[in-house]
């Protein structure tokens with residue numbers, strides 16, 4: 001990373017990573033490196049890294065292809081699912097185009113049914129994710145992780161050893177530790193960066209192509225950014241404002257509309273509990289566990305997504321984050337027709353209001369801009385009250 005660059009430029013570079021995707025993905029393919037497309041935080045990325053592959057997130061974030069998707073799928077479906085299907089159908093997503101294999105998990109109903117159709121366009125492997133976090137589920141999930149390893153070996157003609165997996169676990173943990181060091185900077189009050197800038201790095205990092213163990217520079221690049229942020233922080237502090245934790249569905253398609261509005265109306269987003277933020281990063285894979293499959297199964301099954309029933313880990317994580325980040329209020333983002341997160345808003349609201357004693361608001365939205373004005377007004381009124 002070019003350290004002479006100014007911070008805004010560095011944040012923008014991360015934001016650009018996805019837009020520059022076609023060129024970077026093509027380079028990967030030109031070098032005959034396998035590419036695996038994924039849709040979810042439950043995907044055990046270490047298996048792909050262990051075989052020297054690159055993983056790319058296919059969760060589409062724009063409404064551009066939704067009309068095409070709606071020709072095949074119901075309109076009242078989550079925009080993330082419609083957008084993903086639309087990009088696959090129209091072949092407009094370079095990552096989808098270059099992916100040799102797509103891996104999905106049986107998370108929410110819409111996504112798992114959509115995977116059945118993706119098979120028309122690409123080779124798809126679906127992992128059967130249990131929807132409870134019991135010991136029985138752990139046995140099943142471990143088997144599914146081994147089944148995925150065997151599928152990768154069969155498709156790509158490779159052998160994935162336990163030592164390969166152990167090295168991948170260490171490499172991904174290094175990245176997780178660096179990401180956590182980075183977003184933990186926002187525990188400072190006043191904050192050292194806006195939530196928009198924090199998100200650019202969190203989200204942009206997932207589109208880096210230097211994931212293979214020997215090429216991985218992400219952790220050291222993140223540490224360089226941290227050093228730069230802290231140097232600037234000594235002389236140039238942002239004003240103190242109310243501190244918001246954002247939770248709920250993934251934010252890729254609605255970040256500007258929600259986080260932009262929160263910050264333009266007088267607050268800062270200090271923490272993202274969603275996938276793409278703490279939910280994916282906080283827990284490491286246990287490097288000391290001699291059974292690498294058990295270690296992976298435990299880490300991933302513990303993710304506090306609303307497709308788990310019950311879903312205590314989400315509350316446990318939020319409890320800790322609200323305290324650590326000195327959060328003044330919580331904003332929950334629901335993508336339209338996401339039933340699991342939508343139903344869970346009741347328990348999250350109760351927890352935030354009653355247990356933590358701070359204000360809570362939920363917003364339901366999609367990838368269009370048609371509700372931007374209305375959302376802005378609601379968020380402004382909420383922040384005004386803090």
Ligand code: BJ8
Pocket residue numbers: 039040041042078079080081107108109110111249250275303305306307335337338339340341
């Ligand atoms: S681990 S949050 S990435 S499932 S928003 S498609 S749940 S209807 S994205 Fe998710 Fe994995 Fe969970 Fe994270 Fe369905 Fe809801 Fe749409 Fe969703």
